[in-house]
Amino acid sequence: MFNVLKSSRRMLLMATGVMALAAPAVAADTLTVVTFGGSFESAVDKAFFVPFTAKTGTNIVKEDYDGGLAKLRGMVEAGNTTWDLIDMETNDAIAGCDEGLLQKLDPKLLGDTSDFIPGAVLPCAVASMVWSxxxxxxxxxxxxxxxxxxxxxxxxxxxxxxxxxxxxxxxxxxxxxxxxxxxxxxxxxxxxxxxxxxxxxxxxxxxxxxxxxxxxxxxxxxxxxxxxxxxxxxxxxxxxxxxxxxxxxxxxxxxxxxDYEWWAIPKGAKDTDAAKQFVSYASGPDTIWKLSNYIAYAPPRKSAVPQVDKAVLPYLPLAPDNFxxxxxxxxxxxxxxxxxxxxxxxxxxxx
Missing domain, CATH: 3.40.190.10 (Periplasmic binding protein-like II)
Structure with a gap:
């Protein structure tokens, strides 16, 4: 009897193993991020996207755009938002929030919000950098x-x-x-x-x-x-x-x-959780400054500025001679x- 049970258990484990091998793996999150492309996107890729994917396993799909709210407005009105995270100019972040095209941002994602330069946190968006x-x-x-x-x-x-x-x-x-x-x-x-x-x-x-x-x-x-x-x-x-x-x-x-540049999560985003995770990661004081080493834009967190390579600082918009x-x-x-x-x-x- 014991041998029969042992044999049956062995067969069950083997069958389970075969089923596990045959079953498709659970797909990783895919985050569709819209940015202004070009050398800026390349810098964001190195500073944020690649490390975030390595840390979380989330795949990032990038799309380019040139600003404005028309396409986002059409997506939201049609109930078919295909973007999960959007890189925005300030007036678009303000208007998009007022129109209900963007989700409200939970300040808890950002840690100590007093560490941000004044005006760098909006109800629906957080600044990613200062550009000029x-x-x-x-x-x-x-x-x-x-x-x-x-x-x-x-x-x-x-x-x-x-x-x-x-x-x-x-x-x-x-x-x-x-x-x-x-x-x-x-x-x-x-x-x-x-x-x-x-x-x-x-x-x-x-x-x-x-x-x-x-x-x-x-x-x-x-x-x-x-x-x-x-x-x-x-x-x-x-x-x-x-x-x-x-x-x-x-x-x-x-x-x-x-001006500031902003991360915002569109209304109806299909992977809001992954978008929130990215915003928290990219806005953190240990991460946000890294963008400046790839492109001459300034971090909007006070504690992040000293971490920027000193050779980069003279080329930032907020450098005294430039300002x-x-x-x-x-x-x-x-x-x-x-x-x-x-x-x-x-x-x-x-x-």
């Missing part, structure tokens, strides 16, 4: 070095095409600064009908010389190709071009418009006014 819009030029193509925002608009003294993002953001701020408005008064002026007219009038003085770009990677490429003599760009993209591609580019920091005439973008202004101003901008482009 600057302009850059090729030092081998200009005999005189430009130094101010006014020089960007001076096509007589500094001839050649200008590259600009196809957006009214920053373009209108720069137009006012170039027209003599002090940085501290830019949004006070831009918030009036007369100030908006003034900004468009100044922008029109170089319209025929502007090559507009959509994706951040295009700015450095336009400069490298000689299609423009100077271009609006994201500071980190130009620093990558200087370092990795050995491009003879120089950055003009005067009038830089700096003398900087302007923080008024995200609430753009959240409230982007659609109407962008409609006017689109009409202006077509005229």
């Amino acid at each position: 819009t600057i302009y850059a030029y090729d030092t081998t193509r200009l005999t005189t070095a430009p130094t101010t925002i006014g020089d960007f608009f001076d096509v007589t003294k500094f001839p050649g095409k200008r590259g600009m993002r196809k957006s009214p953001k920053v373009a209108l701020e720069w137009a006012l600064i170039a027209d003599g408005v002090p940085v501290k008064d830019v949004y006070k002026v831009l918030g009036t009908p007369e100030g908006l007219d003034r900004a468009f009038k100044k922008l029109s003085t170089i319209k025929s010389q502007v090559v507009f770009w959509d994706a951040g990677a295009q700015a450095a490429q336009l400069l490298a190709d000689g299609a423009v003599s100077m271009t609006m760009a994201y500071n980190g993209r130009i620093r990558v071009a200087q370092q990795q591609d050995k491009r003879p580019f120089a950055i003009v920091w005067d009038g830089q418009v700096y 003398k005439n900087g302007l923080q973008i008024d995200a609430q202004f753009w959240a409230d006014n982007f659609d109407s101003i962008n409609n006017r901008f689109t009409t202006w482009l077509s005229q």
Whole structure:
């Protein structure tokens, strides 16, 4: 009897083993993350995505986009959100939260929120870094070095095409600064009908010389190709071009418009738990600073700054020498006014 039971048990264990081998493995979580692509995505990949996958086993699928809420709004309204985590500009993070397109963020995911730079935590998003819009030029193509925002608009003294993002953001701020408005008064002026007219009038003085770009990677490429003599760009993209591609580019920091970048979880995300886990991981004080070593954007946690490689610090937007005439973008202004101003901008482009 004992032998029969022993034999039966052996057969059962063998059968169970065969079934275990035949059964499919439990699939790892897959996190679909949307970013602005290019060298920024490459830096995020090294600093956050690859280590997170190694730590958790979560597979990350990356998609590129150029900002805005239209596609996200369509997904949410259709009840078919295919993104789990989204990299956003500030005005989109504010408007997306107000419209109910984003999930509320649990502050417990972030640990000590007082460690973040003021304004770096929103109800639906947390800052991933501080970045800046600057302009850059090729030092081998200009005999005189430009130094101010006014020089960007001076096509007589500094001839050649200008590259600009196809957006009214920053373009209108720069137009006012170039027209003599002090940085501290830019949004006070831009918030009036007369100030908006003034900004468009100044922008029109170089319209025929502007090559507009959509994706951040295009700015450095336009400069490298000689299609423009100077271009609006994201500071980190130009620093990558200087370092990795050995491009003879120089950055003009005067009038830089700096902003936060944000992680947010869309409403209806199919893997919210994995998205929350990533936000907690990437926002941690032991992790968040690592991005700065791959691209020149600053960490938004106070305790993280000392951990950044000292050789990188002079190239960050918040470095004292770069910050003398900087302007923080008024995200609430753009959240409230982007659609109407962008409609006017689109009409202006077509005229």
